[in-house]
Amino acid sequence: MDNFDGPAVGEVAVEAQLYEEAFAIFKKFNLNVQAVNVLLDNIRSIDRAVEFAFRVEEDAVWSQVAKAQLREGLVSDAIESFIRADDATQFLDVIRASEDADVYPDLVRYLLMVRQKVKEPKVDGELIYAYAKIDRLGEIEEFILMPNVANLQNVGDRLFDEALYEAAKIIFAFISNWAKLAVTLVRLKQFQGAVDAARKANSAKTWKEVCFACVDAEEFRLAQICGLNIIIQVDDLEEVSEYYQNRGCFNELISLMESGLGLERAHMGIFTELGVLYARYRPEKLMEHIKLFSTRLNIPKLIRACDEQQHWKELTYLYIQYDEFDNAATTVMNHSPESWDHMQFKDIIVKVASVELYYKAVHFYLQEHPDLINDMLNVLALRVDHTRVVDIMRKAGHLRLVKPYMVAVQSNNVSAVNEALNEIYVEEEDYDRLRESIDLHDNFDQIGLAQKIEKHELLEMRRVAAYIYKKAGRWKQSIALSKKDNHYKDAMETASQSGERELAEELLVYFIEQGKKECFASCLFVCYDLLRADVVLELAWIHNMIDFAFPYLLQFIREYTGKVDELIKDKIEAQKEVKAKEQEEKEVIAQQNMYAQLLPLALPAPPMPGMGGGFAPPPPMGGMGMPPSMPPFGMPPMGSY
Structure with a gap:
């Protein structure tokens, strides 16, 4: 039968679940799409649908088959069917x-x-991606x-x-994305190319990734x-350094930094x-580097x-x-001998701000370098308290060690x-130096020293004690x-310097008592002014020593005779001066x-009131140019008024 409404009857058949009959009806009336749908949706036979599509060769039929295949996960078959159907509508799926x-x-x-039917970025992009997945790089380039x-x-x-680096390399090179290309080449282990790309990118981030x-x-x-190219940026320098060091590449990092010193943009970092x-x-x-570049270092x-x-x-x-x-000084003293250099330390210690470091340095040299302590102290001579230094050395029991220093600073009279x-x-029995010290520097316990050495076994020391007593006025x-030590000359000089007549006369008596006639005679002249x-x-x-006293008496007489002569002479000259002065006054x-007598004449007196104006005519001149009636010395004549 063919004289009926095929589409309507087919739909009735589908509703009645007469699928084969419906398929036959749709097929009989060339309703191929409805027919294939029955196979796909109702009968659920993709194979019969494919067979049917091959038989009818319609795009719409293939399209339905493709969709059904896609839903069932038959992707390759679905793609083949879409191609036969020339259907581009489902490209996303x-x-x-x-x-x-x-x-x-x-x-x-x-x-x-x-892409022959639509112009979509998605399509072209997926095509490139698909080429990459199947490693068809030539097609990508084309x-x-x-x-x-x-x-x-x-x-x-x-x-x-997705790690398709070869394909990515082609894309990035084509679009000149050098930064991404450099990273891609790194992934491909093409390091030379990566460096060249990084140079073109000239980005710190890219340089770091490649590095x-x-x-x-x-x-x-x-x-x-x-x-x-990285270390010239201060902020990136430390990151590079840490990366190298964390991987144990110390020598290579040092080589990198040494090369960086010569860069135009080399900086303190x-x-x-x-x-x-x-x-x-x-x-x-290290030391050579510090000395060469001390001005370009971040010293802290x-x-x-x-x-x-x-x-x-x-x-x-x-x-320093x-x-x-x-x-610097503290470091040297705490870590000697590694850090100690004598000349350097002397330069340091004079510049320190803390005074206590001076005395710490004294202790340091006393323990570590006693042979150079005087040299160090001489540098500090104007800064230290000499009394404190002496106390330090005295407590340490090495006072004699700093004798040169004390000699140098003794001029301060401390x-x-x-x-x-x-x-x-x-202690050294150096009486010459002791006497010199006493003469030049008097700020010390003189009596105490004298008492200490007045019983010294050395004669010259006892003599110095006497000298000290003399200087002290004792x-x-x-x-x-x-x-007591038979130093009669010293006794005479002391008596003379004392200015005390009693001491001088007692000394004379002592010499007489001791029978020291020569000393008696000598004392007469040494103490001449006091006797x-x-x-x-x-x-x-009395003691029958006139012969020894006679030179003194002659000198005494001569001195006093000369004094009398001088007095007479002075008196005569004074009288002459008085007479000369009186004569001069006369x-x-x-x-x-x-x-x-030679003074000029006085002018006439002015006229009195009522006597008329003007001056009276001058009177006739007498002898010597003076008016006859003018008294001496220019006085006006009586009655001139």
């Missing part, structure tokens, strides 16, 4: 399903068909050279994220090229970081590194360069220094000590009288 099923070769064929609407940046990023990758791959030559590296890994090169940072690594000599030098002299030196001279004690002639004459006459008076 196809792409998604293809990626899930990993059927990229089939997807390529489908997308090539689709495709991107042809007109396309793909978002190449997004595609490249996707390829990179770190080269370090990991032990491509240190290329890593250095990258590193030189590079010099400082190299110093830190030397402190940690190459201490033998390097100080911390040297302190941490215990490089005391270098630490001391850095403190940073004008931290107190810390009591402690004077007493210490005098004590040393007494004349009797001095004379007594001199007499009275009558006393001398009496003592000499001559002066006579001279005044003579000048008075």
